[in-house]
Amino acid sequence: MSVTTVVLAGVGGQGTILAGDVLAKVAVAEGYDVKLSEVHGMAQRGGSVDTVVRFGDDVRSPVVDPGVAEHLIAFEMIEAARALRFLRPDGRLVVNRRTVAPLPVLIGDLPMPEDLEPALSAEGAVFLDAEALACEAGSPKSANVVLLGTAAYGLPFARETWCRVIGERVPPKTVEANLRAFELGSNACAKGVCEA
Amino acid sequence: MARALMSGNEAVARGAWEAGVAVGVGYPGTPSTEVLENLVRYDGVRCEWAPNEKVAAEVAGGVSFGGRRALVTMKHVGLNVAADPLFTQAYTGVTGGLVYLVADDPGMHSSQNEQDTRNLAAAAHVPVFEPADSQEALEFVRKAFDVSERFDVPVIVRMTTRVSHSKSLTKAGERTEIERIPYEKRPQKYVMMPGMARVRRVDLDSRLAALAEYAGTTDANRIEMRDVALGIITSGVAYQYVRESMPDASVLKLGFTNPLPDDLILDFCSKVSRVAVVEELGPYLSLRLRSLDIEQMDTGLSAIGELSPVTVLRAFGGSAPETRAQVADLPPRPPLLCPGCPHRGVFHALGKMRAVVTGDIGCYTLAALAPLTAMDSCVCMGASIGMAHGAALAGTTEGPVVGVIGDSTFAHSGMTGLLHMAYSGKGGTVVVLDNRTTAMTGHQGNPVSGVALGGGPARALDLETLAKAMGADSVRTVDPHDLSGTLEVLRQEVAEDHLSVVIAKAPCALLVREPKDPYAVDEEACTKCGACVRLGCPAISRDENSRAIIDTALCVGCSQCVQVCRFDAIVRVGPSCDLGGGV
Numbered sequence: 001m002s003v004t005t006v007v008l009a010g011v012g013g014q015g016t017i018l019a020g021d022v023l024a025k026v027a028v029a030e031g032y033d034v035k036l037s038e039v040h041g042m043a044q045r046g047g048s049v050d051t052v053v054r055f056g057d058d059v060r061s062p063v064v065d066p067g068v069a070e071h072l073i074a075f076e077m078i079e080a081a082r083a084l085r086f087l088r089p090d091g092r093l094v095v096n097r098r099t100v101a102p103l104p105v106l107i108g109d110l111p112m113p114e115d116l117e118p119a120l121s122a123e124g125a126v127f128l129d130a131e132a133l134a135c136e137a138g139s140p141k142s143a144n145v146v147l148l149g150t151a152a153y154g155l156p157f158a159r160e161t162w163c164r165v166i167g168e169r170v171p172p173k174t175v176e177a178n179l180r181a182f183e184l185g186s187n188a189c190a191k192g193v194c195e196a
Numbered sequence: 197m198a199r200a201l202m203s204g205n206e207a208v209a210r211g212a213w214e215a216g217v218a219v220g221v222g223y224p225g226t227p228s229t230e231v232l233e234n235l236v237r238y239d240g241v242r243c244e245w246a247p248n249e250k251v252a253a254e255v256a257g258g259v260s261f262g263g264r265r266a267l268v269t270m271k272h273v274g275l276n277v278a279a280d281p282l283f284t285q286a287y288t289g290v291t292g293g294l295v296y297l298v299a300d301d302p303g304m305h306s307s308q309n310e311q312d313t314r315n316l317a318a319a320a321h322v323p324v325f326e327p328a329d330s331q332e333a334l335e336f337v338r339k340a341f342d343v344s345e346r347f348d349v350p351v352i353v354r355m356t357t358r359v360s361h362s363k364s365l366t367k368a369g370e371r372t373e374i375e376r377i378p379y380e381k382r383p384q385k386y387v388m389m390p391g392m393a394r395v396r397r398v399d400l401d402s403r404l405a406a407l408a409e410y411a412g413t414t415d416a417n418r419i420e421m422r423d424v425a426l427g428i429i430t431s432g433v434a435y436q437y438v439r440e441s442m443p444d445a446s447v448l449k450l451g452f453t454n455p456l457p458d459d460l461i462l463d464f465c466s467k468v469s470r471v472a473v474v475e476e477l478g479p480y481l482s483l484r485l486r487s488l489d490i491e492q493m494d495t496g497l498s499a500i501g502e503l504s505p506v507t508v509l510r511a512f513g514g515s516a517p518e519t520r521a522q523v524a525d526l527p528p529r530p531p532l533l534c535p536g537c538p539h540r541g542v543f544h545a546l547g548k549m550r551a552v553v554t555g556d557i558g559c560y561t562l563a564a565l566a567p568l569t570a571m572d573s574c575v576c577m578g579a580s581i582g583m584a585h586g587a588a589l590a591g592t593t594e595g596p597v598v599g600v601i602g603d604s605t606f607a608h609s610g611m612t613g614l615l616h617m618a619y620s621g622k623g624g625t626v627v628v629l630d631n632r633t634t635a636m637t638g639h640q641g642n643p644v645s646g647v648a649l650g651g652g653p654a655r656a657l658d659l660e661t662l663a664k665a666m667g668a669d670s671v672r673t674v675d676p677h678d679l680s681g682t683l684e685v686l687r688q689e690v691a692e693d694h695l696s697v698v699i700a701k702a703p704c705a706l707l708v709r710e711p712k713d714p715y716a717v718d719e720e721a722c723t724k725c726g727a728c729v730r731l732g733c734p735a736i737s738r739d740e741n742s743r744a745i746i747d748t749a750l751c752v753g754c755s756q757c758v759q760v761c762r763f764d765a766i767v768r769v770g771p772s773c774d775l776g777g778g779v
């Protein structure tokens with residue numbers, strides 16, 4: 001099998017790195033060779049953060065080039081648009097319908113980009129509102145797990161493996177809520193549309 | 197043991213532990229920091245953060261001198277600071293194995309410059325291992341300790357950001373316990389005064405000759421013969437890119453890159469029709485090939501920044517994959533000072549004073565960006581203080597000159613600058629941003645904060661007493677969240693013709709466990725003046741009518757915005773809701 005690449009794109013603090021870690025562990029548990037790459041440091045202070053997980057029989061590069069990824073799971077709309085370059089023309093795009101204003105927008109130096117949603121829609125994006133679904137699951141902080149659910153929908157891993165790895169990773173008291181969050185994300189994609 | 201996902205840095209820690217290392221010591225620096233943070237979790241190893249890399253390298257040298265194995269860790273620029281001990285440790289050699297873990301940052305993800313550590317290593321005459329993934333990181337660190345003791349020399353393991361921070365499947369082994377080598381008085385080996393150093397310099401060359409032979413036989417260097425039409429010589433993560441993009445090419449994979457195995461290189465080149473070098477940063481390997489008179493393909497690969505599978509593919513005539521068109525003009529998303537960051541209060545004041553700010557390295561360097569734009573230089577750790585003095589000597593009068601430095605950076609290399617200012621008798625103003633931690637690299641303890649590696653308590657430097665002892669005429673401590681108080685003290689100090697140290701003391705916002713209740717904007721009272729927005733707080737923005745709004749989920753209640761609002765339009769609201777817990 002060739003290599004599959006998943007990019008998780010978001011803003012520092014949104015939990016992309018931890019989500020990437022879970023995804024990578026699931027792929028390992030399913031018997032694949034796996035590489036995960038992330039950038040620490042400066043980026044964590046609210047900058048753009050791309051986490052890349054690659055799995056297959058034999059994975060060489062930990063990094064992804066433009067036009068290579070099969071899956072782009074975006075935690076935020078501006079970052080979805082920014083990371084779109086990584087996605088193959090026939091790749092799968094899932095977008096959390098949320099914007100986090102970057103500093104130049106906050107201080108009024110630059111406008112918020114308009115019409116991101118229709119533009120991403122034209123690129124075949126499936127939208128969902130991860131924060132709302134996380135609240136529905138009973139754990140508002142689990143938006144990243146909802147988004148993992150959307151990734152799971154398009155990946156060849158067993159549901160039990162996901163549940164086991166998530167269960168090992170989250171605080172014990174929140175396991176149930178996180179599994180619900182995961183399920184809601186996955187179901188939203190199964191329906192094809194994730195209208196909130 | 198089954199293979200598990202490990203980052204390169206976790207694997208280095210594991211490798212060092214397996215090699216029986218007794219002490220790990222270093223100074224934080226992305227992308228090297230996690231090595232010691234992982235090593236400290238193992239039993240039987242003492243780990244310490246040093247105030248700077250030079251001290252760390254000397255401590256490690258002492259451990260080796262005392263007969264035990266030591267690992268010293270740093271980022272590439274740290275080796276500039278530690279170069280002084282390193283260059284002479286090459287002469288003395290070692291007793292217990294001595295390994296330097298140095299992480300380069302091609303592409304400058306979190307650094308002020310790009311350096312190829314191999315060039316410095318070659319200048320220092322010390323051997324270098326270059327892992328290409330986590331498994332190799334673990335194995336090469338083990339080998340490095342053996343090589344260090346066998347050839348009587350410190351050894352560098354050169355990582356890069358992608359090797360340090362990517363995770364791959366790694367098989368760990370067991371720890372080998374290493375006995376302490378009993379101390380023996382050996383001045384000819386360890387007292388590097390000219391007469392003895394001259395002898396050791398010659399001896400170093402014979403050790404290097406033996407290492408060159410090792411380079412030709414170690415399995416860290418290997419030839420992979422495939423199609424003979426093209427042979428690629430590569431090292432580090434670039435090897436992965438070559439294998440991904442040019443799977444049919446023959447490869448000479450170099451994991452031990454100083455001294456280089458000339459015979460192996462010549463042998464490989466004789467077996468293939470065309471030779472190309474693929475290396476990140478450099479030129480290093482390609483220079484060696486040139487001196488061996490080997491004709492190389494012109495790949496056009498840059499010595500600036502990172503490579504990737506596609507840059508390598510294109511270098512050999514392949515075409516890049518088709519990409520999607522950009523869908524919109526996107527605002528950049530630079531990193532920013534957190535909501536409630538105490539640094540903001542100081543730079544707000546310096547901005548008001550139109551000060552000429554010689555700055556330094558840490559989270560606070562972000563104050564150079566809009567909207568604060570209150571830092572005017574950032575060169576290397578500690579430079580703020582020497583540069584403030586130099587700018588004053590040059591007669592800078594366009595604004596009061598103020599040197600601004602973080603607490604960890606002050607302990608690293610600011611103290612000697614301050615001593616110089618006192619000694620010169622010229623006066624000046626230095627602000628130490630004491631946020632009780634080394635925030636930039638992920639909240640490591642430091643000698644000012646009184647927190648040890650691993651989180652335990654340690655003795656904390658008393659900055660006020662130190663500054664006075666060094667000769668500061670005025671030492672004042674301010675709360676940077678008190679904007680007018682901070683501004684007033686700074687104004688008074690720059691007006692005086694003396695040496696003053698202002699300590700802005702308040703913990704990093706990310707260390708405050710119980711944030712205060714958030715604030716909100718009273719829509720009716722807001723006049724849209726924008727004063728709060730100009731603080732550059734991520735919690736504050738403008739709504740569609742230009743009124744300020746505060747995101748109560750982000751606000752930590754620091755009250756700086758309340759103080760800049762002249763219309764009492766910012767008011768305290770109730771506690772934010774409990775958010776539960778995600779992964």
Ligand SMILES: Cc1ncc(C[n+]2csc(CCOP(=O)(O)OP(=O)(O)O)c2C)c(N)n1
Nearest residue numbers: 225274557558559602603604605634635636
């Ligand atoms: C010689 C050298 N070593 C390490 C680093 C990495 N580094 C940059 S800033 C910094 C520490 C910053 O801490 P502090 O001065 O306390 O400022 P804070 O981030 O807490 O605001 C470190 C370790 C570097 N740039 N140069």
